[in-house]
Amino acid sequence: MEDVSTVSTVGERTRTRVRYFVLFMVFIVTTLNFADRATLSITGSTMQKELGLDSVQMGYLFSAFAWAYVLGQLPGGWLLDRFGTKRVYAWSIALWSFFTLLAGVVGALPAASVVGAFFLCRLMVGFAEAPAFPGNSRLVAAWFPTAERGTASAIFNSAQYFATVLFTPLMAYITHAHGWRSVYFVMGGLGLALAALWLFVIHEPKAHPRISRAELEYIERGGGLVSLEQGAAAKAPLQRGALKQLLANRMMMGIYVGQYCINTLTYFFLTWFPVYLVQERGMSILKAGFVSSLPAVAGFIGGVLGGVISDGLVRRGHSLTFARKTPIVAGMLMSTSMVVCNYVDSQWLVVAIMSLAFFGKGVGALGWAVMSDTSPKQIAGLSGGVFNTFGNMAGITTPIIIGYLLKQSGSFAAALVFVGANALLAIFCYLLVVGEIRRLELKPA
Template structure:
């Protein structure tokens, strides 16, 4: 093994746990990432009354983030491969936080132009957030051995649920007590502080000042790509034909389409779920903000549990294919339970069913672990970008489709069927299309 000059000499014989701190930072950053996406779902009822928006217009406003987020995925993945995760991610956090804060500023504009300016800000938030999840995938691939990767990816991915648990009540309170614009000032300010912290504490495995040689060897022996970031710093050119090979591979396409279906569930909970509680179930905005956190708690528990189960199966000798697919299939089956809400009236029963559905969604949300297992080493960022492009197309289609369904039917019944059907389609992708889960080797041009 080559000399690692940055490894702490005091810890040569003792395995440090620096990778867990890196995972903690991923969890914190991704929590804020999802909270900033969800700001509109909490403030939308107040904005809808003030601006006179109908469900379809609100659906398009919800989708603004995803249009730019999807457009930025492949460029964002290329930037990560080209310039390294630390620098690109720091710029990403700072920019999305700035445009989150700016949404509060444009809230002071006249009503006639406010909606358009707000739409543009949401677009820019989406574009700035584009490198975040491919960056998460790169850091997990670099910092964690294969047998720990499922849990690590599940933990950072479960932050989407924790974001609702932590921030939905806060944002509901701010909207109720200080108006919807205050939400954007507070959330944007938090992100700008976090961007500065990220630059100070994040490093790649081979240059981290506190990692021991024992931990570095443990990561590398277990399949961690410890030199991944150093290759990025070397500015390796984008391999020609890499994108074409990714899209032509059956396994990768099955994973990509499956992620679209799973992310449809995510965007229902991120966008229309609080509106569903207010308009379909008669809750106040303040109550809906707190109630929305209950399914999110279940989703968080399910998200962590799915990764733990998957890695446990790997350690017990099961194939990576079986270990990743089993929680995905079981979790998606549980997610279809949300359709039962169409047949019950009790608020507490609706919340219980949605909690079960969100728990299942968490268990099955192992797409980023699968991506860390399968992405070609040379283009890990690009592959993550393509994966997230497919997944977040659901951020465009889901809010708009649900907006039309609600407007035409006057209820959310068809919307819940639409979301549940996507969970079933995700199962089909993983069982019938993906096949064996393994790292894709690119053919040289």
């Protein structure tokens, strides 16, 4: 194992800030990750009209990504633990980008074949993206001390909102000006270029050519797992019974179920929200694309603020449990405000309420910070995979349930109640199930 003394001695007494560049790269990649997930939410109305699809068929198309994404979580987490984050993540970016691009290619097939081929492409995008968020969690655990981990996790998690701000108007314009297939060509090409850049600039803490000894020691003293990618920690086989221990632990199960509820809000905004603006509120696809970015700006601000508040509470001496739970509970309470949209008519008032709900969702989206705090060191990737499996089951259920609610009622009223109820259930999980937040220690097999 490489010793701290082998790290570059440039600026040993001056603490570098290499970890912030690593976080920047994680943020950029996660932005693209969510933009590729959301392509169908922007192109969906045009596709639905062109291909003659009903709301239930669209619900299944929306959920295709999540079926494979969920199935890929445990294998993806194991691959991260076995082969390291850098290589596995690079392959993940390249593959999901390739299948995103391919979705545009199959769009040129005869209409009878497009839906099935497109569904398969979305499945493969989901499977390829599976290692991404467990990889993010591993990178944050390795590169950041505990007192900075909430902010770092909130920043990469807030990329989902930045993706909407940056790419939703762009994808709406491309759909309007060049057709829905062009969106997939552009997004796939961007991802392939980013995969090559990732391989060039990402390194583990002890092997990074620009990190100073002072920064490395600061990270390690503060609880950063700087050796996570090395030796036995990265190469160890899956411990017998490790998965069972995760699922039998009350704290972990409360976190897992809470993430499912929080992700129900995420997938509503990623899938049906632009359709809601077009079909329920009478906006054009171009206007909906731009309007969708406003709640996303609020979500981005809330996402960063939630992490800053949480880490600030840690630095002020509050327990990790209080520091993580307080923003989660407050944020989820704000998210329930979306139900008020059922009682207002003004388009801009709807956007304002949805912005408040999205802001609250951002504040409360600290699940990945909690994962970095609680995952057993030996199986950080697998633990993140289990967490993401539970969380992204919402990507399967949310679009389909909303599709059926729409078909039955003809409006989004019941759908908003369903999403708001999940915010309340997330509060229940963190207040009454999770208990003390601490790192889980695996028992010997």
